[in-house]
Amino acid sequence: MVLIFSGSSPPVGQADEAVVNEFALIARLTRDLPGNDSVVVGAGDDCAVLDLGTPDRLWLLKTDAVVEGVHYRSDTPPERIGHKALGRGLSDVAAMAGTPTAALVTLGLPRRFDVEFVAKIYAGMNELARRHGVAIVGGETTTNPDRVLMSVSLLGFVPREKMLLRSGAKPGDAIFVTGELGGSLAGKHLEFEPRLAEAHWLAEHFDVHAMIDLSDGLAGDLRHVLKASGVGAELRQSAVPVSRAAKLAAKAGDAAKPAFVAALTDGEDFELLFTVAGKDAVPVLDAWKKAFPSLRLSCIGKIMAGEGILLRDPTGVRPLTAHGYVHFS
Amino acid sequence: MVLIFSGSSPPVGQADEAVVNEFALIARLTRDLPGNDSVVVGAGDDCAVLDLGTPDRLWLLKTDAVVEGVHYRSDTPPERIGHKALGRGLSDVAAMAGTPTAALVTLGLPRRFDVEFVAKIYAGMNELARRHGVAIVGGETTTNPDRVLMSVSLLGFVPREKMLLRSGAKPGDAIFVTGELGGSLAGKHLEFEPRLAEAHWLAEHFDVHAMIDLSDGLAGDLRHVLKASGVGAELRQSAVPVSRAAKLAAKAGDAAKPAFVAALTDGEDFELLFTVAGKDAVPVLDAWKKAFPSLRLSCIGKIMAGEGILLRDPTGVRPLTAHGYVHFS
Numbered sequence: 001m002v003l004i005f006s007g008s009s010p011p012v013g014q015a016d017e018a019v020v021n022e023f024a025l026i027a028r029l030t031r032d033l034p035g036n037d038s039v040v041v042g043a044g045d046d047c048a049v050l051d052l053g054t055p056d057r058l059w060l061l062k063t064d065a066v067v068e069g070v071h072y073r074s075d076t077p078p079e080r081i082g083h084k085a086l087g088r089g090l091s092d093v094a095a096m097a098g099t100p101t102a103a104l105v106t107l108g109l110p111r112r113f114d115v116e117f118v119a120k121i122y123a124g125m126n127e128l129a130r131r132h133g134v135a136i137v138g139g140e141t142t143t144n145p146d147r148v149l150m151s152v153s154l155l156g157f158v159p160r161e162k163m164l165l166r167s168g169a170k171p172g173d174a175i176f177v178t179g180e181l182g183g184s185l186a187g188k189h190l191e192f193e194p195r196l197a198e199a200h201w202l203a204e205h206f207d208v209h210a211m212i213d214l215s216d217g218l219a220g221d222l223r224h225v226l227k228a229s230g231v232g233a234e235l236r237q238s239a240v241p242v243s244r245a246a247k248l249a250a251k252a253g254d255a256a257k258p259a260f261v262a263a264l265t266d267g268e269d270f271e272l273l274f275t276v277a278g279k280d281a282v283p284v285l286d287a288w289k290k291a292f293p294s295l296r297l298s299c300i301g302k303i304m305a306g307e308g309i310l311l312r313d314p315t316g317v318r319p320l321t322a323h324g325y326v327h328f329s
Numbered sequence: 330m331v332l333i334f335s336g337s338s339p340p341v342g343q344a345d346e347a348v349v350n351e352f353a354l355i356a357r358l359t360r361d362l363p364g365n366d367s368v369v370v371g372a373g374d375d376c377a378v379l380d381l382g383t384p385d386r387l388w389l390l391k392t393d394a395v396v397e398g399v400h401y402r403s404d405t406p407p408e409r410i411g412h413k414a415l416g417r418g419l420s421d422v423a424a425m426a427g428t429p430t431a432a433l434v435t436l437g438l439p440r441r442f443d444v445e446f447v448a449k450i451y452a453g454m455n456e457l458a459r460r461h462g463v464a465i466v467g468g469e470t471t472t473n474p475d476r477v478l479m480s481v482s483l484l485g486f487v488p489r490e491k492m493l494l495r496s497g498a499k500p501g502d503a504i505f506v507t508g509e510l511g512g513s514l515a516g517k518h519l520e521f522e523p524r525l526a527e528a529h530w531l532a533e534h535f536d537v538h539a540m541i542d543l544s545d546g547l548a549g550d551l552r553h554v555l556k557a558s559g560v561g562a563e564l565r566q567s568a569v570p571v572s573r574a575a576k577l578a579a580k581a582g583d584a585a586k587p588a589f590v591a592a593l594t595d596g597e598d599f600e601l602l603f604t605v606a607g608k609d610a611v612p613v614l615d616a617w618k619k620a621f622p623s624l625r626l627s628c629i630g631k632i633m634a635g636e637g638i639l640l641r642d643p644t645g646v647r648p649l650t651a652h653g654y655v656h657f658s
Contacts, residue, residue: 029451033465034458038430048466054382063433063482070472101367104392106480122358129363136362137377139392143399146475151435153392153482
């Protein structure tokens with residue numbers, strides 16, 4: 001169950017109460033969910049994983065929603081709404097090194113709406129779907145009287161031996177992130193391209209131990225990996241790739257936090273975080289530069305025995321307490 | 330794409346404009362959806378049907394939502410909300426003679442909510458899921474500031490040779506409905522049991538030509554079958570099973586329409602409508618009485634060449650113009 005970006009960031013250091021709130025709710029709801037023989041991985045990773053009896057593949061299920069005024073503004077171009085609604089789930093499929101197959105759409109609309117507006121939402125979604133070979137196989141239009149809500153469910157697959165979970169990180173692993181982090185609200189959260197090609201390439205060429213997509217912010221999502229894997233991490237502050245948008249916002253005084261804190265805690269980067277054995281760190285970096293010369297890959301630290309995140313900066317090493325974004329703050 | 334019950338019924342005879350409105354939107358949105366090789370049936374039947382490479386099975390995908398103040402009242406017991414949210418989709422899986430495998434839940438909640446309330450929604454959903462062997466494999470909690478919205482996506486399967494679509498009705502077929510129709514708003518819409526066992530039994534024992542679940546009202550859903558199959562129908566008014574709830578409402582003057590019209594046009598009966606060859610009509614009725622002695626099965630008419638619905642009553646035969654419920658009226 002992926003927590004999502006609330007659209008307004010809690011000041012760093014005040015997020016813990018909100019985190020506890022939503023985490024407690026999810027822990028309670030997922031404690032006692034009905035299961036059956038098909039379930040390989042239930043609630044708690046980027047996607048659920050099912051064994052449907054196909055010899056070479058496991059199947060992934062994921063649902064993600066965007067809500068007007070929460071995940072996008074009322075004046076957001078409708079094509080971008082459709083793009084984001086599908087893209088969020090595709091990013092989760094990428095995090096499992098999966099391939100998306102089919103999507104269903106639930107579109108909640110006020111009683112009066114503009115048909116052109118709806119057609120443009122679909123156009124944005126369809127364009128992204130075509131680029132990644134996803135079939136849109138139906139859905140539902142329903143009434144959500146006060147605002148637009150769009151939920152997209154995805155079915156995808158992963159080769160049986162290539163499934164990548166959050167739980168495989170090991171002490172000594174190098175931690176990598178794609179792209180640059182923070183400041184997504186300035187535009188990227190509506191325009192990001194899910195890292196499906198990059199994830200497939202990684203799973204094909206390297207022994208990736210754990211992977212997650214960055215939707216809740218680096219600090220929050222890394223914590224998900226650490227908790228699932230039973231390990232800790234040390235981050236090098238200077239290695240964390242801070243986006244130009246986060247730097248500009250900090251410089252302009254638009255942001256309530258320094259650019260580095262934005263990179264740690266802003267949600268909706270939709271980049272990949274993954275770990276490989278320390279010995280593979282340099283080979284990954286070298287091969288990546290040839291495969292994806294225009295997309296930055298950064299080794300931001302290492303997995304340690306223990307728990308929690310330590311941050312190394314020029315003044316020393318200290319525990320990191322900032323969380324990513326959560327709902328119900 | 331199943332149209333859903335709006336909670337307030339348009340007067341019979343005034344529904345056509347609303348029908349055109351939502352039908353036009355859906356026709357436009359589904360005209361140009363992205364596809365791929367996995368798609369056997371896309372948008373337009375009770376479920377989408379996918380070929381995922383399993384030798385004996387095809388796979389079904391379906392999503393359905395319920396919205397506070399639209400599909401249930403603010404004072405509806407939360408367990409019933411969860412039951413209905415999952416039950417709607419299960420009814421669609423039943424309409425394909427399918428078996429549900431796994432579900433994903435999207436729960437949109439106001440920023441302030443009662444954790445006990447949410448736990449009870451899940452309890453109602455989980456109880457129904459356990460009864461039908463459905464795994465709840467995850468989902469998402471998100472903010473929908475003004476009201477609760479719950480969307481459930483389902484993956485299920487059907488034996489390859491047993492898939493039942495809306496499009497198989499043939500002239501001369503007998504038309505059957507399970508249960509009793511109309512007046513669902515008095516309570517049944519929150520408590521119905523999806524007709525999965527009955528659908529499996531039908532597909533196993535008889536050559537069912539077409540099947541659909543009654544969510545939009547008998548008249549509207551029968552029209553979906555007729556249109557998909559390129560045929561017409563004649564209904565015998567006296568054979569349509571009118572529910573006690575519809576009769577009571579008509580008698581009490583609560584309803585804006587006679588009980589028979591309620592049975593034709595009220596939504597959310599969640600019963601099955603199916604057709605078999607005329608020669609199978611009596612065998613189906615006889616075997617049904619032994620298999621499901623406590624659930625009424627009614628032969629309400631026959632499939633004809635042509636198009637549209639004719640209604641036979643003691644005064645003669647006339648075209649039926651009433652539609653089922655639609656959104657965006």
